[in-house]
């Protein structure tokens with residue numbers, strides 16, 4: 001690329017990437033190449049901290065809950081000719097930055113004309129499922145338990161209906177310090193709808209040195225088993241153990 005093109009607004013792009021669940025070898029080669037080609041990295045502080053500094057690369061780390069401002073900043077820089085990578089953990093399309101970038105573009109035809117692409121990553125749900133075996137081997141529902149962007153009543157409704165439909169379930173953001181009681185409520189709803197023998201996997205910090213994988217029955221599960229670094233996977237009524245593994249049969 002010529003030096004002239006480098007400074008041209010036409011040379012700018014945004015790539016919204018997923019860094020996977022934690023371990024370096026779970027970052028895809030496509031994402032690695034985008035980071036190597038970037039002039040700017042934008043994202044939440046702990047995710048930007050995963051990017052090695054180098055000459056010619058500016059790191060823009062911001063706090064949680066400012067996703068749309070962060071997205072607008074990325075688009076503004078791309079409009080000025082910069083090559084911007086927006087980082088999320090896991091996959092950028094799963095409860096993460098990709099939707100926030102498109103939200104920021106809604107009323108901006110100038111930004112809609114920019115080169116914007118989404119590069120997938122390994123989402124926490126799939127990394128956690130793989131560590132346990134194949135608990136998501138049949139139909140499943142992924143639910144974000146946070147009430148940051150939706151009322152908790154909606155979380156409760158979706159959870160109850162998914163349990164009644166006998167979906168296996170994967171819960172993101174299960175329990176935070178600011179709303180510890182809500183996960184207790186989630187377990188109560190599951191106890192209303194499912195048998196006490198139902199298998200639940202608590203997969204914490206998957207693929208990092210702090211990884212902890214625990215499988216218990218619904219009868220044994222307690223709210224303290226989850227925190228914000230945990231994926232919770234609830235089996236369907238047929239989910240079972242085979243040796244040290246947990247799997248959900250492919251047939252209903």
Ligand SMILES: C[S@@+](CC[C@H](N)C(=O)[O-])C[C@H]1O[C@@H](n2cnc3c(N)ncnc32)[C@H](O)[C@@H]1O
Nearest residue numbers: 021090091094096123124173205206228230231
């Ligand atoms: C805001 S969501 C982001 C999800 C991310 N975009 C993805 O695809 O994995 C954050 C939640 O993902 C889950 N999570 C992310 N990384 C994880 C890991 N390494 N192990 C277990 N759960 C993880 C936790 O439930 C956490 O509260």
